[in-house]
Amino acid sequence: MTGSAPLLEVDKLVKEYRGGRRLADRLTGRPETVVRAVTGVSLSIARGEIVGLIGESGCGKSTLGRSILRLHEPTSGRVTFDGTDVTALAAPAMKAMRRRMQIIFQDPYASLNPRRTVGEIVGLPLRLHGLARSPAEVRDLVAAMIEKVGLKSAHLDRYPHQFSGGQRQRIGIARALVSHPEFIVCDEPVSALDVSIQAQIIQLLTDLKSEMGLTYLFISHDISVIGYLSDRVAVMYLGELVEFGPVEDVLARPRHPYTQSLMSAVPEVDRPGHRHRVRLEGDLPSPLAPPPGCRFHTRCPFATDICRREAPRTETVGPGHTAACHRLSENLSLLDEEQA
Amino acid sequence: MTDALLEVNGLRTVFDTRAGTVCAVDGVDATVRRGECLGVVGESGSGKSVTFASVMGLVRPPGRIEAGRILFEGRDLRALSPRQMRAIRGRDIAMTMQDALTALNPALTVGEQMAEMMEAHDESLPASRGARRRAIAERSAEMLGLVGIPSAGERLRQYPHEFSGGMRQRIMIAIALASRPKLLIADEPTTALDVTIQAQVLELITDIRAELGMSVVLITHDLGVVAEHCDRVMVMYAGQVVETGPTADVIGAPRHPYTKGLLASIPRLALRGQRIRPIEGQVPELIDLPPQCRFYSRCPERGPECLRPVEMHDAGEGREARCVRVVPEMVS
Amino acid sequence: MSATEEIIAAGPAEPARETPFRRNMRAFAANPLALGSAVVVGLFILMAIFAPLVAPHDPADTDLLRRLQPPAWLPGGDWAHPLGCDALGRDILSRIIYGARVSIFIGAAVVLVATTIGILAGLAAGYLRGWVDVAISRFVDILLGFPYLIFAIGLMAMMGPGLGNIILALVYKEWVIPCRVVRGETLAARELEYVEAARAIGASRGYIMLREILPNILSPVIVVSTIRMAHVIILEASLSFLGLGVQPPTASWGAMVADGRAFILQAWWVSTFPGVAILLLVLAINVASQGLRDAFDPRFHE
Numbered sequence: 001m002t003g004s005a006p007l008l009e010v011d012k013l014v015k016e017y018r019g020g021r022r023l024a025d026r027l028t029g030r031p032e033t034v035v036r037a038v039t040g041v042s043l044s045i046a047r048g049e050i051v052g053l054i055g056e057s058g059c060g061k062s063t064l065g066r067s068i069l070r071l072h073e074p075t076s077g078r079v080t081f082d083g084t085d086v087t088a089l090a091a092p093a094m095k096a097m098r099r100r101m102q103i104i105f106q107d108p109y110a111s112l113n114p115r116r117t118v119g120e121i122v123g124l125p126l127r128l129h130g131l132a133r134s135p136a137e138v139r140d141l142v143a144a145m146i147e148k149v150g151l152k153s154a155h156l157d158r159y160p161h162q163f164s165g166g167q168r169q170r171i172g173i174a175r176a177l178v179s180h181p182e183f184i185v186c187d188e189p190v191s192a193l194d195v196s197i198q199a200q201i202i203q204l205l206t207d208l209k210s211e212m213g214l215t216y217l218f219i220s221h222d223i224s225v226i227g228y229l230s231d232r233v234a235v236m237y238l239g240e241l242v243e244f245g246p247v248e249d250v251l252a253r254p255r256h257p258y259t260q261s262l263m264s265a266v267p268e269v270d271r272p273g274h275r276h277r278v279r280l281e282g283d284l285p286s287p288l289a290p291p292p293g294c295r296f297h298t299r300c301p302f303a304t305d306i307c308r309r310e311a312p313r314t315e316t317v318g319p320g321h322t323a324a325c326h327r328l329s330e331n332l333s334l335l336d337e338e339q340a
Numbered sequence: 341m342t343d344a345l346l347e348v349n350g351l352r353t354v355f356d357t358r359a360g361t362v363c364a365v366d367g368v369d370a371t372v373r374r375g376e377c378l379g380v381v382g383e384s385g386s387g388k389s390v391t392f393a394s395v396m397g398l399v400r401p402p403g404r405i406e407a408g409r410i411l412f413e414g415r416d417l418r419a420l421s422p423r424q425m426r427a428i429r430g431r432d433i434a435m436t437m438q439d440a441l442t443a444l445n446p447a448l449t450v451g452e453q454m455a456e457m458m459e460a461h462d463e464s465l466p467a468s469r470g471a472r473r474r475a476i477a478e479r480s481a482e483m484l485g486l487v488g489i490p491s492a493g494e495r496l497r498q499y500p501h502e503f504s505g506g507m508r509q510r511i512m513i514a515i516a517l518a519s520r521p522k523l524l525i526a527d528e529p530t531t532a533l534d535v536t537i538q539a540q541v542l543e544l545i546t547d548i549r550a551e552l553g554m555s556v557v558l559i560t561h562d563l564g565v566v567a568e569h570c571d572r573v574m575v576m577y578a579g580q581v582v583e584t585g586p587t588a589d590v591i592g593a594p595r596h597p598y599t600k601g602l603l604a605s606i607p608r609l610a611l612r613g614q615r616i617r618p619i620e621g622q623v624p625e626l627i628d629l630p631p632q633c634r635f636y637s638r639c640p641e642r643g644p645e646c647l648r649p650v651e652m653h654d655a656g657e658g659r660e661a662r663c664v665r666v667v668p669e670m671v672s
Numbered sequence: 673m674s675a676t677e678e679i680i681a682a683g684p685a686e687p688a689r690e691t692p693f694r695r696n697m698r699a700f701a702a703n704p705l706a707l708g709s710a711v712v713v714g715l716f717i718l719m720a721i722f723a724p725l726v727a728p729h730d731p732a733d734t735d736l737l738r739r740l741q742p743p744a745w746l747p748g749g750d751w752a753h754p755l756g757c758d759a760l761g762r763d764i765l766s767r768i769i770y771g772a773r774v775s776i777f778i779g780a781a782v783v784l785v786a787t788t789i790g791i792l793a794g795l796a797a798g799y800l801r802g803w804v805d806v807a808i809s810r811f812v813d814i815l816l817g818f819p820y821l822i823f824a825i826g827l828m829a830m831m832g833p834g835l836g837n838i839i840l841a842l843v844y845k846e847w848v849i850p851c852r853v854v855r856g857e858t859l860a861a862r863e864l865e866y867v868e869a870a871r872a873i874g875a876s877r878g879y880i881m882l883r884e885i886l887p888n889i890l891s892p893v894i895v896v897s898t899i900r901m902a903h904v905i906i907l908e909a910s911l912s913f914l915g916l917g918v919q920p921p922t923a924s925w926g927a928m929v930a931d932g933r934a935f936i937l938q939a940w941w942v943s944t945f946p947g948v949a950i951l952l953l954v955l956a957i958n959v960a961s962q963g964l965r966d967a968f969d970p971r972f973h974e
Contacts, residue, residue: 066868069872071868071871071872094874095874096874098872098873098874099874102872102873103868103869103872105865105868105869106865107865110864110865110866111865111866111868111869112866112869113866113870113884113887113888114888115887115888124870124873124875125873125874128873128874128875128879129874172869175869175873176872179873
């Protein structure tokens, strides 16, 4: 967005999961199963920006988020945070780095240890990184953070099961923010919540962002949420980035047929029924055996021979707007004029 | 009146828990007309699923139906014996569940499950065994084709785990449709699915509804889904219906503050840069609720006149809302 | 705004929701058979602890005049020795009471040590994965290949009898069982988001294993350990029966059954009463632990 160096740079990140070969597999010569969850994704995030990452389940968006934080060790590729190569850091330096990069999880029930009080959960980052001099100071800082996310300091001695889903998500946010990080991976933080609670949490996250000067990678399958929040949006399909650019461009004039079909599939309250809907045939192919050529060709209405043979290169289609499709120059669109 | 397929009056379903009696559904009136699609919207705990589980006779202890009448084609379903109810369930009214993986039997092939359904409910099948089996196989393949599953003949011999999530949801719809029901209750049919698959499933339901002329109840938390697929909508909150009416009218000009809040809560590209105005607070626990408007504590329009039980008020043009502000003279 | 504050401050309307552990214990207490069995086990433990106060005689006191004296209710018996006497004229009741000390002490010690080792090994295998997991799991597989009792007999023959050696011989293999339980539970727990959250914060592996995972997987381990205690008591009795266990004159139920073998036709009570004691304790532990398992298994809650 700005001319300054990006806060986070992801360069050709690959994450593979190996199924492991058993003795029997080795004897029969069966190859090891390899799931390529993320296949060479590059993107950059400027300080103070919200980059939305969108895609359907199994596209690798959560894996990408976790690999950036090295919660899952990337197979290859580089993650640079504020000039430091995170992927090369040894354990002690990585631990120090974790204070600056945090994550908010999807499931407000699974992400909090049921046997810890709220005070212990939120206070843990402070204690681990020695950010407070005394237990009393930990408590003060935790209380301040808990109030910042809209709960009461009187809640500190309660256990997670005594809270509702929305309140628990607030606790998870407090845990992520208490060490004053600069960068947060928000991994579907509102997907498990009811509509009215979802809006509360979105509002809280945007308020905290401007208040604390945060940068978000916001992962979601919900285009409406991404469209509302993000400055730029990245679209993933089967481990690959198919389109990336400013949200106004990508969502208003999507260039990749997959982004177009995603846009047309979202039911919206504003303009029901006035739309020609793109019907994508079939389901997401298995990442165990991704299709050759362009990975989207099995479901793409525009697929031709070259799409079945060759993987498309990423091309620039506008200012800061890139897409990976063989037929970009033809300006095909699945969407009606009215929608564009 | 005459075109009502399903009529629910004053339904009250409660669950006995140690903390007290939870009134999950409290005085719900609902009508489903022939051939229409009714959207039922609400958040978790609103009672939307329990209402239709009650209609299906699927409420099990510690839950029980305490009061109310459920008329299906004029017959009171609550007065029926369990055997009569079983006959109606599946044949006349079918229900699909949110989680297709657990709702299908993992030990039986899809074909076996469809055959089971037809054997149980279809009297039109031929009497002789061979002809009967052929008829069932034919109809099953036809149904799978109808829900958009290719090479249906082979697919019938596969087990549920061999299908993807979207496929399973379609199979469950196919099984539900196998007996050509008059009413399909679809409980969050797309919540567990990705958007592109969700669009496929919803269009499928809409197409089949037109083709078979059945009525559909679509239970969902997604107002967008309702806006695109339903003729009428019923908004539920804390066990009560708070607003009903034609979908376009309700969404275009909501009368109940909760419906307004829900609509304002949906983030949209068009709202970028503006603050969304979430509904403050959370849904009350359904135990020992005070006799007042249930939305009172979260309502931006609340006043002293809301501190007593609020009835559904006619808001004209086939609309109703449970808010005193719908009737100007009630607000002092 | 004030409305939000009010509602959030009030919290959920059900503040007294109990912890899972308390709910499980309530479910356990609601099962009369299991509760009764737990009481029986408790009585045995009290009896063992207060043996010198409860026992009518010194268990080692011999009185050759009372050789094979029958129980009190049979001709020739008297109430000074309610369950009769053995071949050396020792009071059987007193020996059973003192024998409980050996059985329960060995049972508890073996299970405690084995569970501790099993927890550490299982956590390491399940959380660290990789070669640690391969090494531990293979070792576990190898140990499981040996028949338990024969394995223990072999070890006892090598090390010689004695209380410490019995415990060692049984722990050698016993740790495998909690280890497998803990490994399985850890494999599931390590994928949970709160464990990932601890990693994201920068918590060390030791902290995550012992502070985040362990407290949440302890319930099934406790259930398995109580079931195993019954097995260990039988194994100890078997070793003592074979003369490889606690050495005379220390009273041990297994050895008492063995002592009575020679007189089983003339004086059945010498073998029978210690046998009944084993049966009763093992049965009570088993029923109580079954109840515990049912109570801790969420599938048994509606």
